[in-house]
Amino acid sequence: MAIVYPNSYYIGMSNLGIQAIYRLLNGYPDVVAERLFWGGTGQPAISLESQRPLRDFFLAAFSVPFELDFFNVVDILKASGIPLNAVERDEGHPVIIAGGATITANPMPLAPFFDCLCIGEVEPILPAVLSVMREGKGGRRDELLAALARLPGVYVPRFSSGQTVARQWAANLNEFPVFATVLTRDTELGDLYLLEVERGCNWSCRFCLVSTTFCPVRYRSLDSLLVQAETGLKYRKRVGLVGPEVSGHPQLEELLTRLRQMGAGLSISSLRVKPLSRPVLEKLAEGGVKTIALAPEAGSPRLRKLIGKTLTEEDILSAVDKVAEQGIRQLKLYFMVGLPTETDEDIEAIVRLAFKCKGVLDRWRGGTRLSINIAPFVPKAGTPFQWLPMAGTAILKGRISRLSKALSPRGIKVKSESPAWSQVQGVLARGDSALAGVLADVSEVSLSGWRRAVAGRNLDVDYVHRRWPAQQKLPWSVVDMGLKKGRLEAELGKALAE
Ligand code: SF4
Known part of the structure; x- marks a missing residue:
């Protein structure tokens, strides 16, 4: 199987979604998953692991986090020699699947290009998709797609009866640890060991997709995060805590304290203005955080x-005051x-x-x-x-x-x-x-x-x-x-x- 990220290796390898699906898929004894990135050259994309072109794979799973990457999706498909429109593909072509936040919110602009589109998070959808793929391999493409269309969270435009497709999400994140599986310096956050702390957000900002696409809010347990961090610290000195509302984790203070005791440098992807406690900022500053x-x-x-x-304005000024108090060099x-x-x-x-x-x-x-x-x-x-x-x-x-x-x-x-x-x-x-x-x-x-x-x-x-x-x-x-x-x-x- 090919995992395709429609942007460069440098950007894609800091994406925990790609890392998670790579690990999940290769964890199955009968699956080999390889990575392909957009090269921007108009040349056919080839996999990193075995240098195969996309058309040689049985299944290609695209992860599409941003709308402006839609252009690269088309570029990759066109350069691969695979028919761009799903209806023109036959048994000799890979089954091409898409997932990611943009697809979950609105799969329609890309729907004609994909055989099926996953609505929601990959973890609960993947086992059933793989089971259908195993059974359907070597058989008729339309039968395989029809079987995929019957699965929860899977939208197959060709076999859609107009019925809605229910978004799927993982109920217990601890069952699906998400961390950097392949470490490389050649990526945006290459000096960090990235760990997903939570999904969803307790705030309900009315412009934001997170509170609807990733709800409900789910936190990983302190223990599971510490176990992962211990592994990561063998390879990197700093741990990057990832999630839309990391500061909402009920045990954030303890997590940071324990990570510091383990000698970890720290980085955090998101902090809310409120609550923003002094001890949390202190730990972050001690852990080498330079920008908030x-x-x-x-x-x-x-x-x-x-x-x-x-x-309130007071909330914001008080948060700024606490950041400055810690001597953090940069506030955005x-x-x-x-x-x-x-x-x-x-x-x-x-x-x-x-x-x-x-x-x-x-x-x-x-x-x-x-x-x-x-x-x-x-x-x-x-x-x-x-x-x-x-x-x-x-x-x-x-x-x-x-x-x-x-x-x-x-x-x-x-x-x-x-x-x-x-x-x-x-x-x-x-x-x-x-x-x-x-x-x-x-x-x-x-x-x-x-x-x-x-x-x-x-x-x-x-x-x-x-x-x-x-x-x-x-x-x-x-x-x-x-x-x-x-x-x-x-x-x-x-x-x-x-
Ligand atoms: S706080 Fe941030 S992540 Fe949460 S709903 Fe608001 S904008 Fe979205």
């Missing part, structure tokens, strides 16, 4: 409340622009808040540098904001420019994501299967290449800037997220009433 990232997301209390991030604050109902006044509120944070850091004279990361708000399928319009590129550019002009001269570094590419992301995140034609036609991955392909198909992608009526059938209605009926609409209603 916090995400207020909006500058004004009104907008924070509207998006579901119920932090994440904000979004183009949020629903946002006005120029909300942008000025980001400026004022950033100045106040800088003031707190300067009072400590500890040399902590402040940087601000700005991302345009992109409405995502499966969130309470899925019906809302995205702001136009001109507005987004204007707001980013205002922030940059106000903050940069005061020694606050400003980094931002491209509004134009965020718009492409927005189109892909809420698109339907007609987008597959556009993706297939893109001859060069650039904004002009994208626009030409959209124009060539005569597709109206301005839906990204329109508010969708709540009664409209959503392109991803095949996905059953497992949420209480009406929950997302109710959340949107509450937000707009703020």
Whole structure:
């Protein structure tokens, strides 16, 4: 089997999802799984382990974490000599499967390219898929796909009866340890031994996929984490704790204390502004953490409340104060622009808040540098904001420019994501299967290449800037997220009433 990551080795090997599936698959006595990455050369991708081309495998499993990687998915398939559209494949071609957060939220834009798409987490879906593959190997492709279509969490576009597919998740994470299986320096976080601490998030920010796609919140036990860390520390000096809300782990303080006693240096992927305890920050600083990232997301209390991030200014300033107290060298604050109902006044509120944070850091004279990361708000399928319009590129550019002009001269570094590419992301995140034609036609991955392909198909992608009526059938209605009926609409209603 091939495990395909539609981006470079350097990026892919820091992805714990890829590491987990590699370990899981190779743990079966009758399975050999090899890795393929996108090379960006237009040449056929070959596996790292045995240098085989993709078309020689029986099964190819793509993991697709980001919408902008959709272009690379198409590139890999085109270069492999395998028919791009699943309906054109026959018994001589691999069965091509996709999974990952983007697929779970909205499988439609890529659906025509895949024989089947996994909705949810891989661990509970994989055993049944493998069993069908074993039985179906050497048999008729349509019978194998029909059998896959009967499995929970598996969407086979060719055999879909229109019935929804229920998202699957692992009930007990301790049964499925997730850690770096293949260690390499040639990756973004190559000096860390990565450990997954938890899935899901206790917060319910209304723009964020995590609270719906990865719910419920599940934590790994302290013991299982320590056992894994002990192994990792034979190979690396630092442990990287991964998860959307690592700071929500009920035994975080004890975990950090024990890791320090084991001599581990530390790194953490996410900290919430609240609660953020001094002992946790102390342990992180002792463990060599040099950068802390916090995400207020909006500058004004009104907008924070509207998006579901119920932090007061005092919460944020107090968190900044605690970070500076520990002498941590770098503080990053994440904000979004183009949020629903946002006005120029909300942008000025980001400026004022950033100045106040800088003031707190300067009072400590500890040399902590402040940087601000700005991302345009992109409405995502499966969130309470899925019906809302995205702001136009001109507005987004204007707001980013205002922030940059106000903050940069005061020694606050400003980094931002491209509004134009965020718009492409927005189109892909809420698109339907007609987008597959556009993706297939893109001859060069650039904004002009994208626009030409959209124009060539005569597709109206301005839906990204329109508010969708709540009664409209959503392109991803095949996905059953497992949420209480009406929950997302109710959340949107509450937000707009703020
Ligand atoms: S934005 Fe962060 S805090 Fe909010 S739900 Fe998502 S992961 Fe949790």
